[in-house]
Amino acid sequence: MKIDQREVLRYLGYKGSEPDAEILHTIADCTRELEEAATPHHILQAVELSRPNADTLEFAGMVVHSRDLFQHLSGCDEAVLFAATLGAPVDLRLERCAKVSMSRAVVMQACAASLIESYCDECQEPIAQEAASRGLYLRPRYSPGYGDFDISYQREFLTVLDCPKRIGLTMTDSFMLAPSKSVTAVIGLTAEVQSCHIAKCMTCKAKSCPFRKD
Template sequence: MGAGTARAASELHASMVWKPSADELPKLNRPEMLRYLGYTGQQLGPDLAARIDEAAELAVADARPAGVLRTFGVDATGVDANGTPCIHLVDSGIELRGRDIFRHLKDAVGCAVLCCTLGMGTERRMRALSASDPLAATLYDAACSAYVEDAVDALEARIRSVGSAHGLSTNWRFSCGYGDCPLDSQPSLLDALNAARLLGVTPTPSSLLVPCKSVTALIGLFDGPASDADTRPSCAICRQSNACPFRSRGLVCYG
């Protein structure tokens, strides 16, 4: 880990828990919420528009955005149990398998690992609405999906700011499940972040996250320009592309 990366790692580690104050809370991206609902410009009746507004307001009221992040050195010289090149994050116990994550981090001098969640308040509300009002549950789910992405954006901006202050560039955030990077790496990410204690985020046996409106991600730190800084995720690396509800409507799930 270079001097700039070491200083950035120290600063990010020192401020590893992110709990925004009331005036720092992210704003819910309403167009993003509508995109999750499959909105493509069709006319919204006043009753439905009012229910969408209600779901958005309820999601923001219930959510308690919080996050945790740490930086680690990157070792791209090892192989996995099958002899395939993989990424190890130094002193973390994290092994990242798959061609896509290898390309994403192989030239990085460090990696910022983050977890962000809306908390159990949204989880409880979702369960209650699912049992009593399916439409309200659908609208609320879309609002929460948009809002957790807004929270991750805020945490990512912090990483970029600290990295830039120390002369480091960053690439886009990559999550387990993208491309051929398996979800089963998620428990090791949570362990390295101590996310269960700090955020209350735990993995299920299938490596999904609880609360469900939680996200883990990895961002490379580079001495000099990041080779894929502007290359966002695409349908070409997604394992769900053949059954994607966004693509069936001529949309994508990113950007």
């Protein structure tokens, strides 16, 4: 688990331009601070998928109405429900930084975004290896809030995985995760060969997203 400087620069909007020495120093400083503060945890659960109706999926007692998720998981008979968090100390560092320097806080937010993605990618590798032993491949992570996969499904997600008790992950009344640098996602398993199970951009409709990988 590490912060990727290239990813941080991409989050900060450096496309075709070179960052100055001050930005690079701030990134390095924020990287050290966040990697020291992080207390990462994750949890997962394998589930079988059923499709009672068009654009409807059932798994782990959940009934999800989402055309985008339905299409994303086409060819998948099973999936993994996944949740991960960097822990509350990272949020405390972000909040403290925002009170002192907004410019530094922007960089620290980008570093934290890179760190949680790196941790999720790391956690996925054992899942990919186990799937490969059965001739299966992973689809990219797909989270509540993507496309028409409504963010309100976050509540059932956390309940099914017992996230508050097991990894200290909760949510606000507006369905935002707490700690904020956390992820919940569905990871489909398919017999269809996949070129990449990490990058999500190939299935995301937000073509103008600043976090998009070209």
